[in-house]
Amino acid sequence: MKKLLNAPSDLVKEALAGMALAHPGLLRVHVDPAFLVRADAPVRGKVAVLSGGGSGHEPLHGGFVGRGMLDAACPGAVFTSPTPDQILEATRAVDGGAGVVHIVKNYTGDVMNFEMAGELARDLGITTETVLVNDDVAVENSLYTAGRRGVGATVLVEKICGAAAEAGRALADVAALGRRVNEHGRSMGIALSPCTVPHAGKPSFELGPDEMEVGIGIHGEPGRRRAKLEPADRITEMLMHPILDDLPFQAGKDVLLFVNGLGATPLLELYVVFRKAHEIAAARGLRVVRSLVGPYITSLEMAGVSITLLQVDEEMVRYWDAPVHTAALRWGV
Amino acid sequence: MESGILNADTVVQWIERAAEVIEENEKTLTELDAAIGDSDHGANMARGFSAVRGKLAEFPRDDIGAILKMVGMTLLSTVGGASGPLYGTLFLEAAKISAGKPEIDRVVILQSLAAGLAGIQKRGKAEPLDKTMVDALGPAIRAFEGAEGVSLAEALAQAAEAARLGAEATIPLVARKGRASYLGERSAGHQDPGATSMWLLLQSLAEAGAE
Numbered sequence: 001m002k003k004l005l006n007a008p009s010d011l012v013k014e015a016l017a018g019m020a021l022a023h024p025g026l027l028r029v030h031v032d033p034a035f036l037v038r039a040d041a042p043v044r045g046k047v048a049v050l051s052g053g054g055s056g057h058e059p060l061h062g063g064f065v066g067r068g069m070l071d072a073a074c075p076g077a078v079f080t081s082p083t084p085d086q087i088l089e090a091t092r093a094v095d096g097g098a099g100v101v102h103i104v105k106n107y108t109g110d111v112m113n114f115e116m117a118g119e120l121a122r123d124l125g126i127t128t129e130t131v132l133v134n135d136d137v138a139v140e141n142s143l144y145t146a147g148r149r150g151v152g153a154t155v156l157v158e159k160i161c162g163a164a165a166e167a168g169r170a171l172a173d174v175a176a177l178g179r180r181v182n183e184h185g186r187s188m189g190i191a192l193s194p195c196t197v198p199h200a201g202k203p204s205f206e207l208g209p210d211e212m213e214v215g216i217g218i219h220g221e222p223g224r225r226r227a228k229l230e231p232a233d234r235i236t237e238m239l240m241h242p243i244l245d246d247l248p249f250q251a252g253k254d255v256l257l258f259v260n261g262l263g264a265t266p267l268l269e270l271y272v273v274f275r276k277a278h279e280i281a282a283a284r285g286l287r288v289v290r291s292l293v294g295p296y297i298t299s300l301e302m303a304g305v306s307i308t309l310l311q312v313d314e315e316m317v318r319y320w321d322a323p324v325h326t327a328a329l330r331w332g333v
Numbered sequence: 334m335e336s337g338i339l340n341a342d343t344v345v346q347w348i349e350r351a352a353e354v355i356e357e358n359e360k361t362l363t364e365l366d367a368a369i370g371d372s373d374h375g376a377n378m379a380r381g382f383s384a385v386r387g388k389l390a391e392f393p394r395d396d397i398g399a400i401l402k403m404v405g406m407t408l409l410s411t412v413g414g415a416s417g418p419l420y421g422t423l424f425l426e427a428a429k430i431s432a433g434k435p436e437i438d439r440v441v442i443l444q445s446l447a448a449g450l451a452g453i454q455k456r457g458k459a460e461p462l463d464k465t466m467v468d469a470l471g472p473a474i475r476a477f478e479g480a481e482g483v484s485l486a487e488a489l490a491q492a493a494e495a496a497r498l499g500a501e502a503t504i505p506l507v508a509r510k511g512r513a514s515y516l517g518e519r520s521a522g523h524q525d526p527g528a529t530s531m532w533l534l535l536q537s538l539a540e541a542g543a544e
Contacts (some may be wrong), residue, residue, distance in 0.1 A: 009380075033410070054413075077380070079371045080413040108511045109415035112456055115417055116409070146515035198373035200363055219371040221515040 001201045003301075008198035011322075012055045012075055023327050026066040030093065031198040033086035036065045037072045047165040047174050048072065048094035051103040051158055052087060053110055054079040056197070057218055058154060060297045063301035063328030069162035070326070071100075078197050078300070079219045081109035087117035099171035103157055103178060105150025106134035129171055131178035132167060133157055135187045135308065137246045138215025138223040149214075149217050152260050152308030155296045157313055160328065163319035181316060184214045186243045189211040189262060189306030190223070190235055191216035195299050214238055218262070218299045218306075232269065236276035244284055249311055251285025254322065256310040261295035270294065273305050277287045281309065290320055296328065337485050339542065340436040341394045347541035348404055349389060350484035352382040354533050365526040371513075373414060374526040381412035381420070398432030401425075401445075415511055416527060419453050419466065426452035446474045446492075463509035464520065466527035472499035472537050486543045493532070493539035500528040507521055 005011060012034065019036065020029035035052075042048065051061045052074030061073035071094040074082035076257020091100050104114045111132070118128045127304050133150035161178040169177070191213040194203040204220040207213060212235070228240075249255065259274040263269070274293050278331070281288055289312065297306070310316070323332030347507035355362075355378045385407045389462050392400045398486030405424030409417055427445035437445070450470050459465040480488035503525040508514045513525070 008376075076413045077377065080377055081415070081417070083410045083417055085410040107414065107415075107459070109417070112415055112418035113413070115420050115456075116421075125497065139515060141517065145509065145517070146511055148516070197372045199376040200367055202367075204367055204372045217515060219462050219512065219513055221516075222369070222519060 001196050001198070003196070003198060005198055005309045008236035011198055012077060013056070014076065016062070019327065022098050026327060027062075027326065030089070033083070033089050034070055034088060035074045035093070037090065038066050038070070038095050041071050042096040043094045045097045045098055047098045047169065047171050047287045048096055048100045049103065049158065049165050050074070050087070050090055050094060050100055050163050050176065051154070052076065052082045052090070054081060054219070054283060056300045057297050059328030061158070064155070064158050064162075064326045065159065065326070066326035067333075068166050068322055068324035068326070069159055069329065076310040078199065081107065081113045081288065084113050084116035084120060086115060088120045091117065091121050091128065092124065092167045095126050099129065101161055101165070101171065101174050101178065101276050102128055102130045103154065103161065104130055104132050106132050107149060108146045111156055127171060129175035131161065131175055132180050133159060135182060135185045136217065137186050137242045138188045138217070146241070149221070151189065151218055152258055152297055152306050153182055153310065155292070155309050156185055156258065156308065157181045157258065159324060160316055160319040163324070164320035166322065167319070177315070177319070180202065181310065184312070185308055185310040186246050187306055188239045188243055189216050189218070189260075189304060189309040190214050190218070190239060191262065191302055191304035192229070193264065193303040194220055195263065195302035197300070212304075216262075216304060220302065221301060224296060233276045236273050236307070239281065240277055240280045243307060243309050244280070247311060249284065249286055249309065252316070254312050255281060255286045256290040256291040256312050257281060257288045258292040258310070259310040260297055260308065262281070262302040262304040262306065263295060263298040264301045265305055267294060270305060273307070277307055290317060338436045338438055339442060339485070340449055341397050341400060344397050344400055344542050345389065345392055345394070346540045346544065348385060348400070350541050351385040351431070351534050351537035354537050355379055355382040355530065358533055359468060362526050362530055365524055365529055369508065369516055369520045369525040370526060371512055374416060374530065376531050377412045377414050377416055380435040383415065384411040395435045396432070397434050398428045398430070399425075401428035401431060414529070415457065416530070422456045423449035431470055433540040439488065443474070443478055446470070446477065450474060451463055457510060459510045464503045464513060464525045464528070465510050466531040468503050468506070468525065469496040469499040469528040469531035469535070472496060477478045479481070486539075489542040491537040492513040493536045496532040496535040503528045
């Protein structure tokens with residue numbers, strides 16, 4: 001294992017300390033329990049938007065804390081959900097009296113910890129709404145599993161909910177909008193190489209030099225199948241077709257196309273994928289009206305890519321375009 | 334141990350032993366999790382039980398419910414993942430049954446374990462044979478309940494043995510819950526890490542009960 005690491009147990013703590021020093025104007029870090037809040041939290045009268053999950057997916061979620069996106073982020077240990085007390089404290093720290101939206105990726109641990117935190121918050125008189133993100137079409141037989149995983153659409157839900165909250169929308173509206181984004185978003189990814197959880201010290205799965213895992217999850221969970229490596233255009237087709245068939249996306253509609261790097265894949269390659277994905281979307285009669293390309297929801301140093309397609313409406317586009325000022329996403333400011 | 338009764342000191346010894354055993358088996362649990370999960374079960378459990386161990390001195394020696402509650406709250410705030418809420422719930426539900434009691438007999442032990450199992454199933458929505466910790470705890474409770482005409486120490490030993498067999502019996506199962514479920518058929522052939530850590534906890538209980 002070759003990593004920029006002091007001790008695995010200090011990794012998240014030290015990274016948070018670094019974030020606090022790097023972005024003092026944007027966010028504040030609370031140490032025990034660990035969470036980040038935007039610099040001016042709590043914002044009186046505004047719905048707060050909070051997300052969290054295991055570390056190792058940076059910039060998700062801490063990099064999205066700031067004006068126009070998240071009020072708070074709760075990082076767990078690497079690939080491990082945050083704990084209820086941590087989520088509760090962050091919820092209290094950002095509640096401005098208008099309630100708090102919890103954006104939760106659909107993983108067993110995350111769901112249970114957020115559920116317990118929501119119950120504890122209710123006992124304290126704080127109203128919370130949960131938006132569950134489960135956009136990963138790679139998970140088939142979702143009746144017999146923990147269900148579809150939350151992946152790329154999480155970034156889009158966080159941006160759009162954050163903007164709606166900033167615009168003064170009510171708790172129920174922000175949550176409903178978040179659910180609508182999730183319902184209209186679909187994702188799928190592939191891995192070219194595995195990642196290594198620092199505590200484990202070795203890769204969580206093996207891939208041969210000419211193999212890829214089609215339908216990979218962001219913690220290295222396996223996907224639909226293992227396949228021989230193919231050219232970028234063919235891989236893009238393998239991701240786009242299940243996505244397009246699943247919603248199903250309707251010809252003539254507007255979409256946001258998000259090509260995400262899983263950690264080690266260079267932007268150069270992501271744009272190759274974007275080019276082909278755009279071509280496939282256009283061939284289906286979809287208009288790509290907004291785009292995002294880059295590593296925004298990663299899996300440590302995994303090489304690979306995920307594609308997220310969101311069928312947008314006018315309201316989603318308006319909130320997507322609204323100003324955002326965070327460490328990882330910044331426009332309109 | 335007085336026959337037929339667990340006192341608070343034995344419960345403390347159990348927790349202390351459990352912390353040692355989890356630490357000794359951290360690597361094993363992580364390796365099991367690497368095969369079908371996300372390689373964090375060993376580290377998470379070790380972090381949680383290390384925090385529990387740090388609180389041993391604060392445990393009240395006259396209230397088993399209070400001890401179990403402290404264990405549950407500590408695990409809840411330190412383990413994370415799915416195991417944190419599940420093990421937290423196990424101890425918190427058991428704590429409600431033994432609240433205020435300086436010692437507990439077989440009936441209360443059985444009720445506590447059953448309450449813990451019910452809490453885990455409610456929180457995690459797992460059924461038997463979903464390849465989870467339920468597959469170790471369920472058989473252990475049935476063995477404990479069925480161990481009539483033997484000492485409490487022997488009943489706990491039989492429960493631990495049933496948990497061990499239950500954990501082993503998860504090997505051919507296809508996971509239906511948790512992260513391993515994404516593997517589908519590929520999850521078969523591996524022992525469930527949660528069932529394994531559950532067995533280790535029950536084995537520690539049997540060891541503390543035998544002393």
